[in-house]
Amino acid sequence: MNIPEFLTVFPKMGKVDYLAFKKTVDGAFRQFSRAYGDSIESFFDPVLFFLVNLEKLLQNTPWPIVIMVFLLLIYYGSRSIYLTIGSLAAFLFIAYFGMWQDTMSTVSIIGVCTLLAIGLGIPIGILMSGSDRVRSAVVPILDIMQTMPSFVYLIPVVMLLGIGKIPGLLAIIVYAIPPMIRLTDLGIREVDKEVLEAADAFGANRMQKLFRVQLPLALPTIFAGINQTIMMALAMVVIASMIGVRGLGQPVLKAISNQYLTMGLLNGFAIVVLAVIFDRVSQSFGKRLQQHRAGSRE
Amino acid sequence: MNKVKIKIENLYKIFGPKAENYIQVVRDGTDKDELLAKYNHVLGLDNINLDIYDQSIQVVMGLSGSGKSTLIRHINRLIEPTEGVVLVDDQDVTRFDKNELLDFRRTRTGMVFQRFGLFPHQNIIENVKLGLSIKGVDKSESNETAMYWIDKVGLNGFEFKFPNQLSGGMQQRVGLARALATDPDILLMDEAFSALDPLIRSDMQDQLLDLQKNLKKTIVFITHDLDEALKLGDSIAILNGGKLVQNGKPEDILLNPADDYVEKFVQDVNRAKVLKVKSIMNKKNQPNDAPKINMNDSIESCLPTILETRATLSVVDDDNNIIGSISDKEVASILRSN
Numbered sequence: 001m002n003i004p005e006f007l008t009v010f011p012k013m014g015k016v017d018y019l020a021f022k023k024t025v026d027g028a029f030r031q032f033s034r035a036y037g038d039s040i041e042s043f044f045d046p047v048l049f050f051l052v053n054l055e056k057l058l059q060n061t062p063w064p065i066v067i068m069v070f071l072l073l074i075y076y077g078s079r080s081i082y083l084t085i086g087s088l089a090a091f092l093f094i095a096y097f098g099m100w101q102d103t104m105s106t107v108s109i110i111g112v113c114t115l116l117a118i119g120l121g122i123p124i125g126i127l128m129s130g131s132d133r134v135r136s137a138v139v140p141i142l143d144i145m146q147t148m149p150s151f152v153y154l155i156p157v158v159m160l161l162g163i164g165k166i167p168g169l170l171a172i173i174v175y176a177i178p179p180m181i182r183l184t185d186l187g188i189r190e191v192d193k194e195v196l197e198a199a200d201a202f203g204a205n206r207m208q209k210l211f212r213v214q215l216p217l218a219l220p221t222i223f224a225g226i227n228q229t230i231m232m233a234l235a236m237v238v239i240a241s242m243i244g245v246r247g248l249g250q251p252v253l254k255a256i257s258n259q260y261l262t263m264g265l266l267n268g269f270a271i272v273v274l275a276v277i278f279d280r281v282s283q284s285f286g287k288r289l290q291q292h293r294a295g296s297r298e
Numbered sequence: 299m300n301k302v303k304i305k306i307e308n309l310y311k312i313f314g315p316k317a318e319n320y321i322q323v324v325r326d327g328t329d330k331d332e333l334l335a336k337y338n339h340v341l342g343l344d345n346i347n348l349d350i351y352d353q354s355i356q357v358v359m360g361l362s363g364s365g366k367s368t369l370i371r372h373i374n375r376l377i378e379p380t381e382g383v384v385l386v387d388d389q390d391v392t393r394f395d396k397n398e399l400l401d402f403r404r405t406r407t408g409m410v411f412q413r414f415g416l417f418p419h420q421n422i423i424e425n426v427k428l429g430l431s432i433k434g435v436d437k438s439e440s441n442e443t444a445m446y447w448i449d450k451v452g453l454n455g456f457e458f459k460f461p462n463q464l465s466g467g468m469q470q471r472v473g474l475a476r477a478l479a480t481d482p483d484i485l486l487m488d489e490a491f492s493a494l495d496p497l498i499r500s501d502m503q504d505q506l507l508d509l510q511k512n513l514k515k516t517i518v519f520i521t522h523d524l525d526e527a528l529k530l531g532d533s534i535a536i537l538n539g540g541k542l543v544q545n546g547k548p549e550d551i552l553l554n555p556a557d558d559y560v561e562k563f564v565q566d567v568n569r570a571k572v573l574k575v576k577s578i579m580n581k582k583n584q585p586n587d588a589p590k591i592n593m594n595d596s597i598e599s600c601l602p603t604i605l606e607t608r609a610t611l612s613v614v615d616d617d618n619n620i621i622g623s624i625s626d627k628e629v630a631s632i633l634r635s636n
Contacts, residue, residue, distance in 0.1 A: 192415075192418075194411055194412075194413050194414075194415040195415050195416070195417060195418070197376060197411070197415060198409070198411060198415030198416070198417075198428075199428075199432075200376055200403075201374060201376060201403060201407070201409035201411075201415075201486075202403060202404065202408075202409070202428050202429040202432050202476075202480070203400045203401065203402075203403035203404030203405075203429070203432055203433070204432050205400055208432055212417075213417065216419045217417075217418070217419060
């Protein structure tokens with residue numbers, strides 16, 4: 001039997017056309033990056049300044065003081081003496097194996113990313129919860145942000161800003177902010193309708209409803225979002241190190257290319273330890289917030 | 299008779315994306331089921347006209363889906379009407395702009411909800427202060443007012459507890475205190491006692507009647523429970539399928555039900571217990587020498603005396619003037635038609 005050719009071979013774009021297409025898009029973006037690269041870079045200067053100085057502060061302060069401060073924060077957040085002691089052991093282990101500086105770099109970039117994700121994510125989540133139209137526009141974008149391989153959106157970012165901390169920071173935020181937005185939206189939407197109606201019946205305006213009812217009642221869910229954001233930011237540490245972010249990711253990268261098993265394991269272990277500490281502290285802090293707010297039947 | 303406080307005129311509510319288009323269809327006599335089947339719109343209220351008198355308790359009764367919760371939410375415009383007018387002291391609530399409406403809700407109405415609607419993250423005193431803090435009343439004054447009302451509803455000592463530490467009845471007392479704290483002239487109660495168990499419910503009804511003696515608010519009370527309606531209502535409006543089928547005094551509803559629906563509602567009621575002596579007394583016969591009974595007593599309460607003595611009792615008003623009589627004949631006729 002003779003099958004027509006157009007059924008066996010897809011009538012694809014010609015090579016010449018494809019080249020021209022590539023050239024146009026690449027050229028246009030290159031032009032855009034030449035024209036606006038500097039101003040976009042300077043837009044991020046405040047963030048960079050903050051990040052650099054936080055890193056310096058953590059690295060240059062004597063380690064016993066830093067550890068003391070961390071342990072106080074961990075105890076305040078979790079109220080767990082076991083977690084605090086465990087964290088102390090982990091910090092001593094990290095420092096003993098020479099990973100202190102890298103760990104401080106990672107902590108500072110995770111800290112800044114989390115703060116930015118909270119600062120951007122909560123307002124977006126609030127807007128989303130208030131309007132189904134905004135929601136249906138934002139949700140697909142969040143889906144793309146979470147599924148698009150990081151390298152793909154890193155290409156234009158690196159073309160624009162070069163390699164360094166800011167592109168790394170953007171890559172981490174793009175990956176880590178969706179749960180913050182989603183869970184803020186969910187938390188506000190789940191607020192009991194009758195409680196909200198009560199606020200309406202007593203004449204509360206939009207802001208009063210938001211700050212007295214919706215946000216306080218959504219807080220436990222929002223805290224779950226913060227927890228998720230921190231975890232996802234940590235997961236991006238290695239990828240960020242590929243575009244020049246210092247921290248625990250870089251030795252891991254080095255270990256992969258040179259097959260340094262011990263080095264890889266140790267740094268991987270440090271990332272895991274950080275993740276566990278961040279997770280436990282933020283979770284138990286969120287839980288305590290909930291208990292205290294809701295009270296419990298006696 | 300007091301003046302009319304709330305006047306509802308030709309009020310229609312149709313739920314659905316093209317509600318306005320179906321007003322005429324409803325006017326032409328399409329009922330709730332037909333509107334849903336043919337046009338996929340839900341008829342909430344169908345041409346409601348109701349006068350609610352100042353300082354009275356107006357009960358609105360009906361089965362679920364009859365539109366009673368929809369009706370009460372039109373008074374403070376938690377639900378926008380499709381067409382019609384709601385006048386409160388001759389001001390049209392449906393024409394208020396955003397700020398007028400907020401102001402109206404803050405100062406003129408208080409609302410009590412079936413499932414309380416308390417803020418779970420705030421303690422009792424903060425919950426009671428809700429309306430005041432929304433208004434921007436300063437802290438010491440609102441604390442004082444809140445404590446006064448917490449005391450009034452008998453929750454002294456619970457002001458720093460959280461809602462879920464209290465029983466249902468206590469939570470609804472908080473709801474009541476919260477509604478009264480802004481000193482509104484209109485109190486909207488949406489099945490306020492329906493979620494409570496019978497004993498607590500009866501307590502709360504007594505407490506409300508007790509408060510009302512001094513407060514003299516205009517209360518709109520939604521319920522599906524006839525006994526509650528008869529106990530509380532100065533006037534009872536009955537809704538069916540979004541239509542107002544009857545509005546009248548409790549004894550009118552019992553003695554002259556407007557249609558089968560109302561009759562079904564009232565058929566299981568113990569009339570002797572609910573009806574007062576004055577509603578069936580013989581006004582022409584005013585004996586001087588018979589045992590006396592107050593006109594506001596229930597028929598049931600004079601039954602033993604009538605059965606024992608087989609005599610005619612004279613009915614007296616609150617000032618002890620004889621205004622009529624009641625005998626086994628009247629009682630028998632009422633019990634027979636039950």
